Amino acid sequence: MLTYLLAFILFAVGLYSVINKRNLIKIIMGIIIMEHAVNAFLILIGYRISGKAPILEKGTSVTEFVNSAMDPLPQALVITSIVISLGVVALMVALAVRLYQHYGTFDITEIRKLRG
Amino acid sequence: MSGMSPIVKTVTRWVSPFILAFGIYIALTGHLTPGGGFPGGVIIAGCFVLLTLAYGKEKVDGVFSLKSASVTDSLASLSFLCMGLLGYVFGRGFLNNFIQSGFPGKAFELLSGGNMPIINVAIGFKVGGSLFVVFAYLALFRAIEEE
Amino acid sequence: MLPLFVAIPLGVGFLLPLIEEFRERTRLFAVTVLLETGLLLALSLVKFGEKSIYRLGGWPPPIGINYVLDGLSSLVLVVISGIAFVTVLFAMTYMSKYENLGKFYGLFSLMLAGMYGVALTGDVFNMYVYLEVAAISSYALVGFNRGAEELEASFKYLIMGAVGSVFILLGIAFLYGSVGSLNIADISVRVSEVSDQSFILLSTALFIVGFGLKAAFIPFHSWLPDAHSSAPTPISAMLSGVLIKVLGVYALSRILFNGLNLPSLTPQLLTWIGAGSMFIGGMIALGQNDLKRLLAYSSISQMGYITLGLGMGGIFISQGKPAIATLALIGGLFHLVNHATYKSLLFLFSGGVERIFGTRDLSKIGGITRVSPVSGATGTIGTLSISGVPPFNGFWSKLVIVIAAIWGGLYPIAGIVLFTSAITLAYYLKVQRELFLGEVVGEIADKGKISPGIYVPLLILAICCIGLGLLYLPEIRGIVLKPAALALQEGSEYTQLVLGL
Amino acid sequence: MVLIQIFLVFTIIAALIAVEAPSALSSIISLGAVGFGLSIAFLWLGAPDIAITQVVVEILTLVILIRATIGKGVTEIRGNESKTLLIGSLILFGLGSAFFANYLSAFPEFGKSAIDVFSETPSQFYLKFGLEKAGGANVVNDILLDFRAYDTLGEATVLFTAILGAITLLNKDVFFGEGGEK
Numbered sequence: 043m044l045t046y047l048l049a050f051i052l053f054a055v056g057l058y059s060v061i062n063k064r065n066l067i068k069i070i071m072g073i074i075i076m077e078h079a080v081n082a083f084l085i086l087i088g089y090r091i092s093g094k095a096p097i098l099e100k101g102t103s104v105t106e107f108v109n110s111a112m113d114p115l116p117q118a119l120v121i122t123s124i125v126i127s128l129g130v131v132a133l134m135v136a137l138a139v140r141l142y143q144h145y146g147t148f149d150i151t152e153i154r155k156l157r158g
Numbered sequence: 159m160s161g162m163s164p165i166v167k168t169v170t171r172w173v174s175p176f177i178l179a180f181g182i183y184i185a186l187t188g189h190l191t192p193g194g195g196f197p198g199g200v201i202i203a204g205c206f207v208l209l210t211l212a213y214g215k216e217k218v219d220g221v222f223s224l225k226s227a228s229v230t231d232s233l234a235s236l237s238f239l240c241m242g243l244l245g246y247v248f249g250r251g252f253l254n255n256f257i258q259s260g261f262p263g264k265a266f267e268l269l270s271g272g273n274m275p276i277i278n279v280a281i282g283f284k285v286g287g288s289l290f291v292v293f294a295y296l297a298l299f300r301a302i303e304e305e
Numbered sequence: 306m307l308p309l310f311v312a313i314p315l316g317v318g319f320l321l322p323l324i325e326e327f328r329e330r331t332r333l334f335a336v337t338v339l340l341e342t343g344l345l346l347a348l349s350l351v352k353f354g355e356k357s358i359y360r361l362g363g364w365p366p367p368i369g370i371n372y373v374l375d376g377l378s379s380l381v382l383v384v385i386s387g388i389a390f391v392t393v394l395f396a397m398t399y400m401s402k403y404e405n406l407g408k409f410y411g412l413f414s415l416m417l418a419g420m421y422g423v424a425l426t427g428d429v430f431n432m433y434v435y436l437e438v439a440a441i442s443s444y445a446l447v448g449f450n451r452g453a454e455e456l457e458a459s460f461k462y463l464i465m466g467a468v469g470s471v472f473i474l475l476g477i478a479f480l481y482g483s484v485g486s487l488n489i490a491d492i493s494v495r496v497s498e499v500s501d502q503s504f505i506l507l508s509t510a511l512f513i514v515g516f517g518l519k520a521a522f523i524p525f526h527s528w529l530p531d532a533h534s535s536a537p538t539p540i541s542a543m544l545s546g547v548l549i550k551v552l553g554v555y556a557l558s559r560i561l562f563n564g565l566n567l568p569s570l571t572p573q574l575l576t577w578i579g580a581g582s583m584f585i586g587g588m589i590a591l592g593q594n595d596l597k598r599l600l601a602y603s604s605i606s607q608m609g610y611i612t613l614g615l616g617m618g619g620i621f622i623s624q625g626k627p628a629i630a631t632l633a634l635i636g637g638l639f640h641l642v643n644h645a646t647y648k649s650l651l652f653l654f655s656g657g658v659e660r661i662f663g664t665r666d667l668s669k670i671g672g673i674t675r676v677s678p679v680s681g682a683t684g685t686i687g688t689l690s691i692s693g694v695p696p697f698n699g700f701w702s703k704l705v706i707v708i709a710a711i712w713g714g715l716y717p718i719a720g721i722v723l724f725t726s727a728i729t730l731a732y733y734l735k736v737q738r739e740l741f742l743g744e745v746v747g748e749i750a751d752k753g754k755i756s757p758g759i760y761v762p763l764l765i766l767a768i769c770c771i772g773l774g775l776l777y778l779p780e781i782r783g784i785v786l787k788p789a790a791l792a793l794q795e796g797s798e799y800t801q802l803v804l805g806l
Numbered sequence: 807m808v809l810i811q812i813f814l815v816f817t818i819i820a821a822l823i824a825v826e827a828p829s830a831l832s833s834i835i836s837l838g839a840v841g842f843g844l845s846i847a848f849l850w851l852g853a854p855d856i857a858i859t860q861v862v863v864e865i866l867t868l869v870i871l872i873r874a875t876i877g878k879g880v881t882e883i884r885g886n887e888s889k890t891l892l893i894g895s896l897i898l899f900g901l902g903s904a905f906f907a908n909y910l911s912a913f914p915e916f917g918k919s920a921i922d923v924f925s926e927t928p929s930q931f932y933l934k935f936g937l938e939k940a941g942g943a944n945v946v947n948d949i950l951l952d953f954r955a956y957d958t959l960g961e962a963t964v965l966f967t968a969i970l971g972a973i974t975l976l977n978k979d980v981f982f983g984e985g986g987e988k
Contacts, residue, residue, distance in 0.1 A: 045807070045916050047906060048814035052821055052840075053475070054899045059825040060468060062892050067830060067875055069464060071837050074867065075821045076471045078844055080478060081860075082814070085851050087482040091807070091917035095852045096945040097192065098937050100266055108933045111945070112852040113919035115929045116481065118949040119430055120856050122961045123474060125196055125285075126437050128863050129968030130467050132292045133444060135874045136972035137460045139299060142878060144453040153457055184858070189942030192854035194950065200862040207869060225326055228973075232323035235966050239315055242308075242959060251363040252308035253955040258941045271941035274951040277958075284962055288969040289866060295976045296873050315963060322970055361956045368928050370956045408974045415967045422960065434960035438967055445971025456975070482913060485920030485927040495924070503909035 045086055053079035066138045066148040070131065077127040081120045088113030162212050170212035177205040185282030189271040195278040199285025206290045215297060224294050227287045234284035241277055306352065307359040307372045310345065310382065310425060311435075314418035317341050318411045325407025334410045335397040341414065342393050345421075346386040353379045354788065358427065358803055366427065366803050367491040373427040373803060376788025380638065381424045381555055384645050387769075388546045389417055391762045395653050396539040398758025399660075403537075409449060416442040416543070420551045427803055429477050429560060430487045433470070436552050440466050440519065443548055447536040458531035465528040469518030476511030479504055489564040490803035493796055496566055509568045512560055513575075520553020522612065523582040526605050533604065534597035538656030541597065545604045546649035550641055554608065558615050562793040563800075572619025579616050580721045583609025587728040596655045596665040596740070599732065600648065603691065606725065607644045611637050613718065614706050615793070621713050622794060629713045634790035635782065636705035642786075643690070643698040643773055650687040650766035654680060657759050658740070661749060667739040671746035677755045681741055683763040688741075690770045692733040693726050698770055701777035807917070813847040830875045838868045855946045928953075 056079060059072030089112060096114040098107060138148065145153050185198025206222050245254035258272025268275065321334050352374060359372040374382075393413075400406060419439025426432050444466060448459030481487060483504040484495040496505055514525070521529040529549070533541050561571055586605030593599035614637020621630035655665060657680045662670040674681030690697035703726055710719035775781055792799060817840045824836035841864030848857040914923045921929050932953060936945040940952035950958050 043916055045811055045814065046913075047903070048811060048818065050902070050906070052814070052818050054895075055818060055821045055825060057468075057899075058892070058895060060464065061895050063825070066460070067871070068825060068833070070871075071824055071833065073464070073467045073471070074837060075824070075840060076468070077474075078817070078821075078840055080471055080474050081856075082817075082844055082847065083475070084478045084481075085848055085853055085856065086916065087478060087914075088853075088919045089851050089917060090919050090922065093852050095192070095854050096933065097854070098266075098943040098945070104934060104937070108921075108930065111933055113921050113929045114932050114936075114945040114949055115487075115920075116478075117853045117856055117946045118954060118957075119477075119481075120853070121194070121196060121859055121946070121950060122430075122434060122957055124856070124859050124863055125961050126434070126470075126964045128289075128867065129441065129965045130437075130463075130470075131867055132289075132870060133441060133968045133972050133975075134460075134463055134467070135296070135870055136292070136975050137448065137456060137463060139296065139874050140448075140451070140456050140975055141453075141460060143299075144456065148875075148878070189944055189947045189951070191944065193858055194855060194944075194947050197855075197859045197862050200859070200866055204862065204866060204869075207866070211869075229323060229326055231966065231969065232319050232326075235319045235962055236316065236323075238959060238962055239312060239319065242955070243312060245362075246308060246312075251360065252312065253362045253959065255362065255940060255952045255955075258939075258952070262941060265937055265941065266943055270943075271948075271951075274940070274942050274947060277951050277955070278947070281958070281962060285965060288965055292969050292972050293866075293870060293873070295973050296870060299976050300873070315959075318963075319966065362952060364953055367926075368931050369953055405974060405977060408970060408977075411970060412967065412974065415963065415970075418963065431954075431957055431960065434957050434964065437964050438960055441964060441967045441971060445967070445974055448975050451975060451977075459975075481920065485924035485929070487928070501909070503905075504913050507905065507909075 046083065049079050049083040049086060052082065064150045066141065066150060069150070070134045070138065073134070074127065074131060077123065081123055084116040084120050084123075088116035166212050170208055174205050174209055177208065178202060181205060181282070181286070185278050186275060187268065188278045189274040190266065190268070195281025196285055198278070199282040200289060202282060202286030203289035203293070206286070207293050210294065210297065215294070222290070224291060227290045227294065230283050230287035231291060234280045234287060238277055238280045238284065241273055241280070306348065307357075307374060307425060308361070309348065310421040311418050313341055313345065314414045314421065318414035318418060321407045321411040321414065329407070331401060331406045334406050335393070335401070338410045338414060339390075339393045339397060342386060342390040342417070345417075346390045349379070349382040349386045353383055354784070355379065356802060367486055367488045370426065370428045370431050371488070371803060372425040373799070374425065375792040375799065375802060377638075377792040378424050380642070380785070380789040381551060382421065384642055385417070385420050385424065385547050385551065388543065388645050388649050391765055392539045392542050392649065392653070395542070395656070395759065395762040398756055399538060399656055409446070412442040412446050416446065416548070420547065423551055423556055427489050428487050429480065429489060429492070429564065432556055432559075433473055433477060436473070436519070436556060437470060439548065439552055440470065443540070443544060446540045447532045449537055449540070450535070455535040458535035462528045462532040465518055465525070469515045472511050472518070473515035476508040476515060479508035479511065483508070488803070489560065490800045492564045493566055493800055494804070496564070502568060505565060506568050509561065509565060509571055512557060513571070516553050516557035517578070520549050520557070520608060520612075521605055522578050522608070523585050523605065526582070526586070529605060530598050530601040533601035534595060538652060538659070542649040542652040545601065545652055546645045549604070549608060550611065550645065554611055554615065554641070558793060562619070563796055566796055567619050567623060569623070572616050572623060575612055575616030576620060576718065579609045579611070579613030580718060581609070582606065583613060583725045584721060587725050587732070591728060591732045594667050596658060596667055596736070597652070599667075599736065600651050600655060603729065603732070604648055606729065607640070607648065607691070609725075610640045610703065610706060610722070611644065613637070613722070614640060614709070617706075617709060617713065617715060617718065618790070618794065620715070626713060627794065629709055630794055631787065631790050632705060633709035633713065634793055635786045636702060636709050638786055638789050639705055639776060640702035642776070643702050646766055646769045646773060647687045647690045647699060650683065650763060650770060651691065653763055653766070654684040654687060657755055657763065660759070661755065663748065667736065669746065671739055672742070672744050674741050675745050676749060677760075679760045680755055680763055683760065683767040685737070685741055686767040686770050688733040688736055692730040696771070696774065698773040698776070701774050705777070810847055810850055813843050813850070817843040817847070830878075831872070834868060834871050834875065837871070838864060841867070855944070
């Protein structure tokens, strides 16, 4: 139980950074941390006590494998989500670099040109 | 960007082929051991990123230019899509693992899993190409900025 | 045939940047995308009304991913394809002076692929993946002009969108943890077997926040006016016309109605979120002077109508009034179709206005009817439809929503809808007075002459605005809108279609 | 299990340092610590595929982030942080934790996955027939490339789209539309 809660504290740290920081890089980091936390949570959901990695080895019987392997589906989802977050981070960094070129700062309060 | 010290350059020259080989290995045997196209591709991209950092942009341009990287990116994506469409054309359904149902390889060997090794390699090239492109663009952007 | 909806735009999206690496062939890119959207429009019209599923990779539903084509998704497919076709027709002329068009059309095509993916899929996680495809390409397209304001709007949109996506993913994680499946139909079977619903409710809340950020419901709306007014005009039309609907309202209602069987209190929550967005969006729009920002705030307000219709449908379903529920859902979906047409019309029109006058500030321009009668007329039709003047389509959908609210006994809701209609009328009367009527104000740029490439798409959409009013007739409504409403209402039918139980 | 918790606490501390550290470089390196800590935790949790992916992706993210920020004199920008938002988010977090403490019994116990709790889940099928039907010994890869290959196609597309968007935005070419470079 505590383990799930720890993943949520990590999520909250990321959310705090996104909401409360004025530095673009810190906001990007907040999003990265949130994504890490969700990935960790997904893996924790798929965890089975004293389970093994979901990779068959020669000689193991399938029934034994089904009873002892971790849940493979959340792992597949996490790989997908890691790659998606990598793409999003690349785009965010590109935008942040461009904004720095225009304004000479990463401070979000000095970038606000647009209204509401 | 002129590159780093001679020590870094020498070490990079010795290490980078192994990194590249490791990336290809990870991508190729993804269906048997931990790994797969994505980590393999990232390692391949990392190899070229290392070369760029150590030798500077101009030197690497001859080996693996920006254009060839983004062409690799597009072509590998297209080939993944084509693997999917081939299943459709053969009447087995979009993204069906048609090779596995036609010629099932022996389990635990490299040529098993039908489409899977092929798609893994395609993904490896795709990820490698696209991540190198974005890194190179960021580096290029800095170079222009510093002028 | 169904995989082609995603495979064709994906192929075009991969191919155009590849061609651009070798040669800049602006004309070829535009024609390719026009052909692509035309083909997809034809395909979606052929497939309209069909009910089928497609198993990707040949695996049966809970194991593999499947496409679902039912009343609702076929309606949404037609809306996406139609608006995309007209937008590309407009972009062919409007965007012809820009550079990097291979990347522009490539991203446009990928955005289309993402939206088709979301509209067709029957799997929660897959919906998330394709939602990201559509969202990421729209982030990049918003900043396509690369000016300071555009980049800032894009960054804001990107941050809010990324936070929304993380919330959606967390919701999916909770859902998987509490039911053990990702297929929407399978989830709806398993949800009813779960004894303690509290984690279903938690994931519902996360979904509402996540999709609410994508759909710009009122507490989460701050990115929308910036993004929609900074994007290149054809993209603004796509974003306001279809993207926020498909990624926000459609995806949310698919999961809530078909997957989670409408957990308690969610319909009420949706209704009040809708009412709030409608009212507050309208009030802010009243004070805007920039034409595109006014249109963007009005999008928030109009999204409120759609959400309200769907939420009311949910309330009536849980109260056991199926006939009125169908009517409310029809109202919401009818408004979705209507809003797609007239909001894209108005955004494209604002692009034309900007071409003529060189600015979008309403206080500095006027008399467009004298400069360009055709675009003036189409703009008038757009504003009249959105403010709900009788012969045009906007009136009929609002009428259906009000009738449903009154029959169902939700008088305060009906009051808010009527009051918001009055506000909408007020701010579009302001647009009428400032922009259309009176003498020509402001300097007319050299390129003031509007070419057929710009006004033909406007004319097509204006004709749609008049013609879609026909959907109010019970016979036509029964064919087009009722199956879509029933797809949401009859969860068991959906389950049967997918799982074949 | 305790080990996993220790690693998670380590990542939380690293995340806090990353968020609060004054200099850009140290906070980026702490962010790296979050990622590497998690990848070791993934290894303990029986997910070697993800551990590998996490490590290599983390390295590349760090390189990109450092490349983007280094030499830009990014120090902590302080002051005028909105207190209302902070308090609001703390209240929300408190409510969330209270919800958790209250209803945790409704969620499958830690250490039991969907395979143990529910019958006939997709995961059971994947484990049972992965080798036979898809042909790969690595079940996670079977899922990624056969059972849910469509997801992987989408994921490749997401990466392609993001990179295409990034290079579109970074492109220096001048363009002739309205607005434009200011």
